Amino acid sequence: MNPKITRFLENQALPTPYLVVDVDHVEYRYQQLKTQLPQASIYYAVKANPAMAILERLVSLGSSFDAASWEEVELCLQAGAPAGGISFGNTIKKASAIAQAYQAGVRLFAFDCLEELEKIADQAPNAQVYCRLMVENKGAEWPLSRKFGTTLDNAKTLMLKAKDLGLDPYGLSFHVGSQQTSIHAYEAAIAKTALLFTDLAHAGIDLRMVNLGGGFPIRYQEEVPEIDQFTSTIAQAMTQYFKNNIPHIIIEPGRFLVGEAGTICSEVVLTSQRGIPDGPKWVYLDIGRFGGLAETEGEAIKYQIETPYPEGDMVSAAIAGPTCDGADIMYEKTPYQLPIQLKSGDRVSLHSTGAYVSSYCATKFNGFKPLAEYYI
Amino acid sequence: MNPKITRFLENQALPTPYLVVDVDHVEYRYQQLKTQLPQASIYYAVKANPAMAILERLVSLGSSFDAASWEEVELCLQAGAPAGGISFGNTIKKASAIAQAYQAGVRLFAFDCLEELEKIADQAPNAQVYCRLMVENKGAEWPLSRKFGTTLDNAKTLMLKAKDLGLDPYGLSFHVGSQQTSIHAYEAAIAKTALLFTDLAHAGIDLRMVNLGGGFPIRYQEEVPEIDQFTSTIAQAMTQYFKNNIPHIIIEPGRFLVGEAGTICSEVVLTSQRGIPDGPKWVYLDIGRFGGLAETEGEAIKYQIETPYPEGDMVSAAIAGPTCDGADIMYEKTPYQLPIQLKSGDRVSLHSTGAYVSSYCATKFNGFKPLAEYYI
Known part of the structure; x- marks a missing residue:
């Protein structure tokens, strides 16, 4: 991961969920594109972020x-x-x-x-x-x-x-x-x-x-x-x-310039199998489809999720947001594997979330505040 | 339609889109439920609105x-x-x-x-x-x-x-x-x-x-x-x-108490068949899936749409929101019929939008402001 973002995420005092974006990485992508296709004018798709x-x-x-x-x-x-x-x-x-x-x-x-x-x-x-x-x-x-x-x-x-x-x-x-x-x-x-x-x-x-x-x-x-x-x-x-x-x-x-520049820091609110034999481990994060991850609709965009447990046993996971909405499920069919030890209170990172995330966020669904954003 | 809401909608000076909710109708539904099931305690599902x-x-x-x-x-x-x-x-x-x-x-x-x-x-x-x-x-x-x-x-x-x-x-x-x-x-x-x-x-x-x-x-x-x-x-x-x-x-x-109490006033931004023979009339409103109508996902909730043209010829319509997002389509498979004269600048009403609408609205997707709300 980007070292600037890694350092930022080390600050455990910031309440989750939040998005952190490395603006230098946006510049890097802009220059890369400019170099590769010098004959084109770049019009940044503002809606991406x-x-x-x-x-x-x-x-x-x-x-x-x-x-x-x-x-x-x-x-x-x-x-x-x-x-x-x-x-x-x-x-x-x-x-x-x-x-x-x-x-x-x-x-x-x-x-x-x-x-x-x-x-x-x-x-x-x-x-x-x-x-x-x-x-x-x-x-x-x-x-x-x-x-x-x-x-x-x-x-x-x-x-x-x-x-x-x-x-x-x-x-x-x-x-x-x-x-x-x-x-x-x-x-x-x-x-x-x-x-x-x-x-x-x-x-x-x-x-x-x-x-x-x-x-x-x-x-x-x-x-x-x-x-x-x-x-x-x-x-x-x-x-x-x-x-x-x-x-x-x-x-x-849009996505190409800002997507990989962003990482979301989220807290695991709950993990449980809910007593369902052979069911997946349900992992509920404090961000979901209505907190910005709208592109997980139909499980279209599959974010990479980094946990504090890079080693050790993994289990099949279904991943959902924190709201009372039954539609607030990010991944149920996509085969996500997450660490067996992952538990309530752990922090996870969702990578490549700089584009088409923050602006989709609901104003107040279920009372949750809009996603906090930091540009570094 | 509710006469209080009808009077409110006559004010053409208010910019669209907005939601107007008749709070007396919420009371009416509460009393109705209380009368029908007196042995139950009513806990209003706040997330509905x-x-x-x-x-x-x-x-x-x-x-x-x-x-x-x-x-x-x-x-x-x-x-x-x-x-x-x-x-x-x-x-x-x-x-x-x-x-x-x-x-x-x-x-x-x-x-x-x-x-x-x-x-x-x-x-x-x-x-x-x-x-x-x-x-x-x-x-x-x-x-x-x-x-x-x-x-x-x-x-x-x-x-x-x-x-x-x-x-x-x-x-x-x-x-x-x-x-x-x-x-x-x-x-x-x-x-x-x-x-x-x-x-x-x-x-x-x-x-x-x-x-x-x-x-x-x-x-x-x-x-x-x-x-x-x-x-x-x-x-x-x-x-x-x-x-x-x-x-x-x-x-x-939640929905039962506040849903029917609300109406959204929206403006038609554009109508067109886009040169597609046998295609539907595309009707683009100034509210869509990311402006509050999240429950149209999968065309689940089918809102009633009232136009200024109750009489006259109708055509098959696909109905979409105002953003540059391809997913911002409310109805394409549901057989909606809308007046052939419906055009850019017309105002339409979406009924039963008091619940699960305003709080789903995105903070700023495509730059659009959150839905305005009036409680009368």
Whole structure:
């Protein structure tokens, strides 16, 4: 584990649960990505973790930002980001939010349907717009393909319409799904995008940007491909499909930049087999699905759990949160093995919890306070 | 709809989304339950909605309270509840939380395993304890049976042990699952409980209380049986299985008391078919699974949605929240029909949202503020 975080966790006086994030590690990941894919502009997906310490660090590195709401646009501005470096990437926006962002100087907006395009034309005249395509999400542990994106045919119609509405038809985007573990996921999507670039060029519209979305995976329980495998596949596909006319590339990493930078410190509230012969050892932590670990829904994201007992006998465990809610079970089918001695009062660490955790936390479910956060 | 709520919703100046709760309706439900099952003590399940206005009204009516955490115990005390009228009903408690509740005067604690019983014995000497049994949750739309409760055999061992540990082995509890629509759900559980009462009496332990948990359903899309059907089935089963030796009865309604008292006012952010032939009309609201509607997970709870267009053509709709999260879809499989004219900017009402909504809301996911709440 990260030595800065290890030292921080040694302070046993801090009440659990809490999240500690090493902001230097966020910088390390940012630089790594910048080095591997220098031709791309990095727009950090603020929703992954909107902590001011992270935003400020990324501003200092020259990052741009992908905002999901007017409130996230505001946060970026507060952190010192120039409005020109903010993309309003949610395809679902209130007219008032578009207007607020536009008045603050934001000029780049996503959409995936005519209704949204018309709202942007009304509220953000002359803005740059990009249309989100529906693409395959196979290989992603947290898919995004049902709710967002449109067909190639419709996207073509919409980009032509964008011009008619006085907007700047700037580019196309897609998202291969979050925690995407297949390095080939981007290729087909890039091919599809290139096809539409050509098609629209014939119709008199010269697009200039491809937004590859996010999706780069991080290490939870399982090893994942290194980032250079993704970036080289992407660079090759861009050259293959766009030839010597490669457009401006935007990427929107969230999980990849901040996930591995964070660790949650949690206390075991109770362990018991509850008198059920052949049942698992139930381990109830003081954080659960409603305290931030929302991505354990359907046991999708499998966090690595470190206990004070690295040696010794292990038993099959079911792992649940501290609330009275029957749905507050993180892992029951996933084969977790935990130490037989693990007991009430022990502290455990949940690794790679820097992204998509703190902001999901419920305000007060079962009376529990929101997750405490420390940025070091 | 409730006329008080209707009048409140007419104020179009309030920003959405918000929840409005008619506290008089909570009182109405409390009195109804009290009348139908006068032999039972009502312990309101605070987690359903911990708003001070609700707690204070229930205190004024003489209600007792079921708390899930030390923080919920504190809330009840702040609302004026006597400590003797509070049950610490979560079977998963930190030792420190037990100690805090005990010091504040709470004397009634739930458990379902030896490890928890020992914590209670250490932190709350002489307290009354009750053991939660595992029972069938068939018929419940929000089941609770995997995470909580123990076997009859183990419960017997534990109640004997409770006495050895200097605790008062007071009773037994179970939970037939939340939003339980079968009026027969309680019978088998009561029979099981009575069996253990007899068994323990032979072993020299006279239990004096049965906690029937919650579970009474409310009306969402579908009609549910009236409360008197549940209470009369319960009363009959208690007489049948306990004969002339009926113990003190505790019930823990949450949803039943506050669910129908609440309505959410939400704005349609976007509607679109996204160019997908034969696809549903996608309706994106400004509240979703992470803004409070957590019980739509797996499309379990199906809220009734009222639009400004009661007449006219309807189309199949998929209904989603406003975030960039692909999991933020409320209904895709459930056959919702919504008006063809429904569009961005329209206000809709989601009924029966007084329980298990506001407290589930995320602190800041995608930058959105927590749900505003009004108690009238």
